[in-house]
Amino acid sequence: MxxxxxxxxxxxxxxxxxxxxxxxxxxxxxxxxxxxxxxxxxxxxxxxxxxxxxxxxxxMPKKATLTEEEQELQWKLEMQKRIDETPLPTKEDDTFAASRLNDYFTKTKQRLMVDIRTCHNSNAGEEALFECAIVNGTTGEVLAANVQGASKKFVKNEACKIVIEKLWNDKQAADKLIPEDMAYLERFERAKASGHPLVKEATVPAKIKQTLKSSPQLPTRVSWLERQLPPLSLLNQLTQRGTLQARFDIEDVSPNKGVTEFKCVGYLDGDYVATANAISKKKARTEVAQRMLAAAYEKNLLMVYDGSTDEDENGAHDEKNLDGSEHATAD
Missing domain, CATH: 1.10.287 (Helix Hairpins)
Incomplete structure (x- = not known):
């Protein structure tokens, strides 16, 4: 200038x-x-x-850069704070222990690892026998081991019951039960003493629950036209019709503001099926939906049907978005 x-x-x-x-x-x-x-x-x-x-x-005072040891200590303190403030999974003697335990680990941002090993030789005519072990993938602690049974679902549920009991014992021993824990424990002990233990059913919408109870437990036929739909859309339709109940829990697990990551946990008829992490809610939910649909066929809840599709065409493309919140059935 x-x-x-x-x-x-x-x-x-x-x-x-x-x-x-x-x-x-x-x-x-x-x-x-x-x-x-x-x-x-x-x-x-x-x-x-x-x-x-x-x-x-x-x-201005400079923000101190944390050492690796200090960062690890800070991470452990934050995790312990979440554990201390999160209500424990309830202790009902039912078939939904795995679902409750997985919900708890999701809320506390820990990783639950379940390993099921086949212990029989089906080719030799041996009776079915499976062994389950559960590990806290975040800390490496073995929570349950050598739990055996005649089916994968049974041993997993029994192992999860053992883990839930351990969580209660550890938290009681540390005198860290929060008000929600103490209120539930009082109800649980009172019901147990009366000879009528608490029973908690899986969370299923009333309309769907009624349909499921009144419907025969036979595989649902999936037509060729329906199989052309994306897994997420098909599960959405089947849930809406009451054929089965697909549930997706989404959690933001982004490590920092610069990195986006979401965790999706999928449940089929109240049972945990799969978990996936992705950079968007849609991608995480889509990946879980693929595994859930495969599980539905594997559990004989669905079967391929290549006959007449007349009875299915009216509903095949009438997709409705059921995702009203972070806790949803589909997107």
Whole structure:
């Protein structure tokens, strides 16, 4: 900017040597000088403001960078805080222990690892025998081991009951039961003493529950036309019709503001089926839906049907979005 003022002054001075009495040139010379002075004042003010800002920034205490050990300690303290503040999974003697335990681990942002091993030789005619072990994938602690039974679902549920009991014992021993835990424990012990233990059914909408109870437990035929739908849309339809109940729990597990990550946990008729993490809710839910649909066929809840599709066409594309919240059936 300064060199332009210099050039302008040189041009005016040259013009004045030729026309020294020219009023227009004389006025222009004054204007250039005044503008240059005004610009200099503005630059001085800006320099003063920047100097004050720099001084203020230097005076502020610097945020200490945590060491790796300090970061690990902070992470452990935050996790322990979530564990201390989250109600324990309830202790009903039913077939939904796995679902309740998985919900608890999701809320406390821990990883639940279940390993089921086949212990029989079906080719040799041996009776079915499976063994289950459960590990806290976040801490590495073995929570249950060597739990055996005649079916995968049974051993998993029994192992989850053992884990739930351990969680209660550990929290009681540490004297960390929260009011919700103590209120439930009082009801549980009172019901147990009366000979009528608490029984908690899986969370199923009333309309769907009524349909499921009144329907025969036979595989649902899935037509060719329905099989062209994406897994998420098909599960959405089947849930709406009351054929089965698909549930998706979504949680934001982003490690920081710069990285987006969502965790989706899928349940089929109240039983935990699969978990997936992705950069968006839709991708996580889509991945879980694929596994849930495969599980529905594997559990003989659904069967491929290539006959007439007339009875199915009315409902095959009448998809309705059931996702009203983070706790939803489909997107």
């Amino acid at each position: 300064e060199h332009r003022y210099t050039e302008a002054k040189e041009i005016v001075e040259k013009a004045l040597t030729m026309y020294p009495e020219n009023a227009q040139y004389l006025h222009l010379k004054k204007e250039i000088k005044a503008t240059e002075w005004k610009e200099a004042l503005q630059q001085a003010e800006l320099a003063e403001i920047r100097a004050k800002q720099l001084q203020t920034a230097m005076a």
